[in-house]
Amino acid sequence: MGTVIRIGIAGYGNLGRGVEAALAKNPDLTLVGIFTRRPPESLTPLDPAVPVFPLDSLSGRTGDIDVLILCGGSRSDLPEQGPALAASFNTVDSFDTHARIPEYFDAVDGPARAGGRTALISAGWDPGMFSINRAYGEALLPDGATDTFWGRGLSQGHSDAIRRVPGVAAAVQYTIPSQEAIDRVRSGERPELTTREKHTRECFVVLEPGADADKVRDAIVGMPNYFADYDTTVHFISDEDLRRDHAAMPHGGFVIRSGNTSDAHTQVIEYRLALESNPEFTASVLVAYARAVHRLNAQGRVGAVTVLDVPPGLLSAKTPAQLRAELL
Amino acid sequence: MGTVIRIGIAGYGNLGRGVEAALAKNPDLTLVGIFTRRPPESLTPLDPAVPVFPLDSLSGRTGDIDVLILCGGSRSDLPEQGPALAASFNTVDSFDTHARIPEYFDAVDGPARAGGRTALISAGWDPGMFSINRAYGEALLPDGATDTFWGRGLSQGHSDAIRRVPGVAAAVQYTIPSQEAIDRVRSGERPELTTREKHTRECFVVLEPGADADKVRDAIVGMPNYFADYDTTVHFISDEDLRRDHAAMPHGGFVIRSGNTSDAHTQVIEYRLALESNPEFTASVLVAYARAVHRLNAQGRVGAVTVLDVPPGLLSAKTPAQLRAELL
Numbered sequence A, B: 001m002g003t004v005i006r007i008g009i010a011g012y013g014n015l016g017r018g019v020e021a022a023l024a025k026n027p028d029l030t031l032v033g034i035f036t037r038r039p040p041e042s043l044t045p046l047d048p049a050v051p052v053f054p055l056d057s058l059s060g061r062t063g064d065i066d067v068l069i070l071c072g073g074s075r076s077d078l079p080e081q082g083p084a085l086a087a088s089f090n091t092v093d094s095f096d097t098h099a100r101i102p103e104y105f106d107a108v109d110g111p112a113r114a115g116g117r118t119a120l121i122s123a124g125w126d127p128g129m130f131s132i133n134r135a136y137g138e139a140l141l142p143d144g145a146t147d148t149f150w151g152r153g154l155s156q157g158h159s160d161a162i163r164r165v166p167g168v169a170a171a172v173q174y175t176i177p178s179q180e181a182i183d184r185v186r187s188g189e190r191p192e193l194t195t196r197e198k199h200t201r202e203c204f205v206v207l208e209p210g211a212d213a214d215k216v217r218d219a220i221v222g223m224p225n226y227f228a229d230y231d232t233t234v235h236f237i238s239d240e241d242l243r244r245d246h247a248a249m250p251h252g253g254f255v256i257r258s259g260n261t262s263d264a265h266t267q268v269i270e271y272r273l274a275l276e277s278n279p280e281f282t283a284s285v286l287v288a289y290a291r292a293v294h295r296l297n298a299q300g301r302v303g304a305v306t307v308l309d310v311p312p313g314l315l316s317a318k319t320p321a322q323l324r325a326e327l328l
Helices: A014-023 A055-061 A077-086 A098-115 A129-140 A156-163 A179-186 A213-221 A239-245 A278-298 A320-326 B014-023 B055-061 B077-086 B098-115 B129-140 B156-163 B179-186 B213-221 B239-245 B278-298 B320-326
Strands: A005-010 A029-036 A052-054 A067-070 A090-093 A118-120 A144-150 A168-177 A199-207 A232-236 A251-260 A266-275 A303-305 B005-010 B029-036 B052-054 B067-070 B090-093 B118-120 B144-150 B168-177 B199-207 B231-236 B251-260 B266-275 B303-305
Touching (some): A067 A278, A077 A090, A077 A098, A118 A278, A129 A251, A199 A239, A213 A232, B005 B014, B098 B303, B144 B168, B144 B179, B156 B199
Parallel strands (some): B005 B029, B199 B231
16 A cells, blocks of 8 residues: 555635545545644544644644645635745645636745645646546547536525625525536537526525515626626525525536537537535545645655646556556 | 647558548647558548558658557557557557556557657547546545446447348447436446446347348347347348448447545536547547657656556647646
8 A cells, every 4th residue: 555645634614624524535645633723622623533733833744744735715815825835845725716826826836846845736626627627628629619517506605795785694506507508518519608698596595684685686686797697596585494405515517528520520528527515525636636746746746736737547546557457 | 839749640440540630630730641551552541642651661760750649459450569669659559458458558668668668558538538537536536436338339349249140241239328327326326237237239230131030130139248148129221221320430428436525425427428430539539649648758758658647738739837827
């Protein structure tokens, strides 16, 4: 089996908890501890035996952590922690603000190179596995078109936006791909569809006492950027129903590449995820890439990297010879 | 754009023809020529301007071919040509006898290393893209199960087996995945299904004049290894119908990985190919990997490699920075 890879978790929300659960499924990885900005004693890890430390104690742990998995958010945590921690640790993160990835890559690359560390940014499923499939699709069928569909899934950003509407006590929002759009894309006809044409939005809202339902609905469906351009349905439900029926965080989607290899022949490649828990799946991706990052660093590949730079076999606990015999 | 990569095609059947078609879709690759064991003047390339040379003239062309794409068969061509040509060329092939891949890898690895060349073996879709998805699936969901389904697609091996039955003038065989089995696997229940339980076989047969249909049917459905263990349907049709309705070579299938990231949550990953032309798609995969092999060799990675050793980004004509900005 070789040596065990020692993992640290930085940040313990839904994602950090998912990483702890994923590590339990990977016997060649071991959890050194959870590092948090909150008072360590306030955390309750899934396994009570896991030690919890203050985040700022990480500086003394460079010798006993092989890869640090950064589980903070993309808005404020990672832009600060990513570059700082990549200077002294091999890291994996799920930075997911698509438009800022090039900038974040550069911010992490310098410190990681200077420290001889490997920092894999933007792992997860989108960015992440979906990005890989967009890259393969384009390379295999250069004369073609790629479409990404998201859902059916709970969108955290859209749920948060609804919660900011006056009169809303609680809410969740689901993004739903249009079956008609999926069928058109699968047929290989390469329709030109906007994100709006490919998805609808469904909201489940708990009103504050005395709030005006019509006013709240209008405020939601007319909200610029988030809902105004979409076909949006709003359901008002009780707090009880929300807790009972909408506590899970399902998500997923499709990446479909269709293209022609000749005038006569259309080919369709489809990658689909159906996730009962978005954070647990994202966490599982981070953990598999932690194994790969440890190996990349041992090979001397330092600096920032992305999932597009990592050979598939490097994610596996199996040896290259085993993979050739069993999976090829 | 950088320099153009110079490609040679060794062997010109359906696959070689598909490679010629695929190269026309990739402007950063250029076709130096087709190399064949047949009399060169007997070949008709898709583009009449493409030069055709005898296979044994390859030895004088090591300086003007960056990557040689081997389009021979796995039974007798590649076991001989693969090791011999990898000594003096970077190569890509589609060796697809799954059980013999480790042995073939070793046979190619030695000469390639000695010659400082890179030889990518067993590219295509299975082995190939399906192998990649089996590896990713296992690594991302270690507590899970992988199922591969093939079809609906024309199986060359099974069609050939039917043609050897006395009384058969011509035939094609389609492998059809069972929808019930697909649904069970997609549900995440991880059923234990044999290949037989996951597929049925459908045969379209043209009889020789005077042949006994019942005898032929019995000989087909009872054939060991090929049909005896399967639910097999035989249709007798005219030669005209066979030519009109069964000349295409569609294929495809699914790789489905389902697994648990915790007791509470099942996750399902599905990769699906719907191919109107099996040889043209396989050829497109070989061509994208030819680009990657050229780069791997430039990076000093010599010897035999497989698709599991190649980072996804290396297949793309785009730069890493472009890929990060556009696809991540």
